[in-house]
Amino acid sequence: MLVGGTFLTALLVLGATEWALDRAVGAQGRVVAPRFEVDPFWPKPLPNNWVLGETIGLGIDSQDHVWIVHRADRVNAIEGAADQNPPTAACCRKAPWVLEFDPAGNLVGHWGGPGQGYEWPASNHGIFVDYKDNVWIGGNDAKDSHILKFTKSGRFLMQFGRQGQSKGSNDTENFGRVAKIFVDPKENEAFVADGYGNKRVAVIDADSGKFKRYWGAYGNKPDDTNLGPYDPNAAPAQQFRTPVHCAELSNDGLVYVCDRPNDRIQVFRKDGTFVKEQFIAKRTLGDGSVWDIAFSKDPQQKYLYLADGKNEKIYVMDRESLQILTTFGDGGRQPGQFFAVHSIATDSKGNIFTTETYEGRRVQKFVYKGLAPVTRFDQGTVWPTPR
């Protein structure tokens, strides 16, 4: 019987090893991809009637602690009623800017905001915990042209660049509204997605901040000429379109850059040599489709996960071919749905975490459920099954 046979095949594939799965794909044309289910109860409720503003950055450290940075100053007077003078209601108060959760979703640390010796960004953006357990934060306000580095407990360590000093995409002392940072443990270099003002990837020494190199789209010298709005029918732009929203380094030394409004990923070697590009949801206008990237946790990082805050989904891609295998997520305010899914990261168990900006304002966990045949290209909202 056809249905029974299909079911049996599915069972066999589910029971096979990853190696056999790959063989099965080759033999039957069946696509296999990591599968996820949202955990609606992660994290635990915040204490102190705290609420989040635009949740604009996400990082995971070596202990699988989940770090987020949000824009506390964007909590309005209605939602932040308890912060008003006098308070207009018993709830709510803005949470501290940087929050650290343990793997169970308990809030275990919090800090952030203006302090002595550094310039807190006017609009913080992106958070990264490096291999030395230091925490990096960027900022995308018009005057944010700097990067901050703290210890995990929030003690200020370094500031690279000065606020309000950007001289454009060829400045080697300041940045231009940085979206995100990634530190390469092998070379102790920080790759900077730079950014909302500049149109480049910048690489600096992670300790001294000394500029080492930078490049634009296709490895070109960056040029700050206004490109106008993205047009999917035009020839591919020879420069990044702001914001350059991520620069993620894979274990095999490739740099994946989110060229967000251009709807494309560009891949480079560490030295800035262009390797390849891939367009995603190419007819997406405005904010664009390529917001943030994370990799699967197998040593080969076989899969790439791409967050699209405009189409409200996660693309599960084959990293080698950059082909989309399946997608999950949809618009909405329920678990597993998104409003402006902005940041994505994976923990050591392969679980995916996401944060949402604008009015999404939350962090969500998607539990890794192993490899499975793709039966629906667009999986929509991924809830635990069966119910």
Added chain:
Amino acid sequence: MITTNQLLRCSISLAAGLTLTLIPVSAQRTTRAAEVPTFQVDPFWPRPLVNHWILGSVTGVAVDAQDHVWLVHRGMDSLTARTEAGLATNPPTAESCCAPAPYVLEFDSAGVLVNSWGGPGQGYEWPHTPAGIAVDGKGNVWIGGIFQMPAAMAGQSRPPTDAHVLKFTRGGKFLLQIGQAGKIEGSFSKTTLNQPAGFAIDTAANEVYVADGIANRRVVVFDSETGAYKRHWGAYGQPTSEAPVGTYDPDKPAEKQFNVVSCVDIARDGLVYVCDRRNDRIQAFKKDGTFVKEAFVSKSTLGEGSVWDIAFSNDPQQRFVYVADGSDQKVWVLRRDTLDVVSSVGAGGRWPGHFYGVGSLAVDSKGNVFTGETYEGKRVQKFLFKGLSAPAGGRQ
């Protein structure tokens, strides 16, 4: 065997999910060691919408006789075109998401969307900002509206103020309109309304009670079949007044007028409960408008106030009143006899069981509570009734 393991893992994770569904319920003010209703949020109700539809600000929730759950929301008017509704712009700016759902959605008790309708049509004026929904004993659906045209916009090509209510069949066929968009005659009018926000229907008496509303500050009763005026009253059952109402101050004597009448609900024993939202109070009346009693809820709340919507527990005596408080981001649980707060559910935030702008409330025949969130909450949530138990501090 792998398959068995996977099934096992799945059931374990579901079981874990259920045990974690408890949300914090804090005992606010316990008059005696009485038992109170307890709840768990169901994060997977309703089922995901179809067609990449999303909700705007939810301004009304109701449950009908079949335990179907109805909501009305503000649609595109409350969505941000650039960031949120990329499929609804011209040209579309997104490839696959999102577009506003129809204004009126009907879910079955399992959370499956079974019908949707709403919007402008022949023979009636669809409100610019639909708000408030009720399903009467004959299965007909009532909808109000709360848009106020800014005074500076008068005469311009802006929508008129919502000053009317509409009645449809459950399938969305127009039946009756009371009032007329933009026609404002004040709180003594027998034919017009001003931003009506809620309803209660006395099916046996063929009467519809309208919470009227943002500006008229009264309860007004019409014949639910003909729309003919029956009676109206203001706070304490007094005649309505056009005099301006003062800004609420918890330290001043109680205000003699209503300040935003956002709900009206009739208990089985015939008492009519009114949300006097910005005055942080409930007032209860006989059906003829005779004042019975009042109670303040979260009296220190300023701004938009604490008493947004009301529903009753489903036991025969309706021993408890639930109050949606979109300022404090809670549902308060009150004893109906004393109107004392005995418990509360919820906290601020965007996760399941949290709220932003919880302003609508309804209860089904099993005692489950459904909430609607306006502002940027933009969702409906289900709280499973878990029976009565002693109120516990902290986690329930």
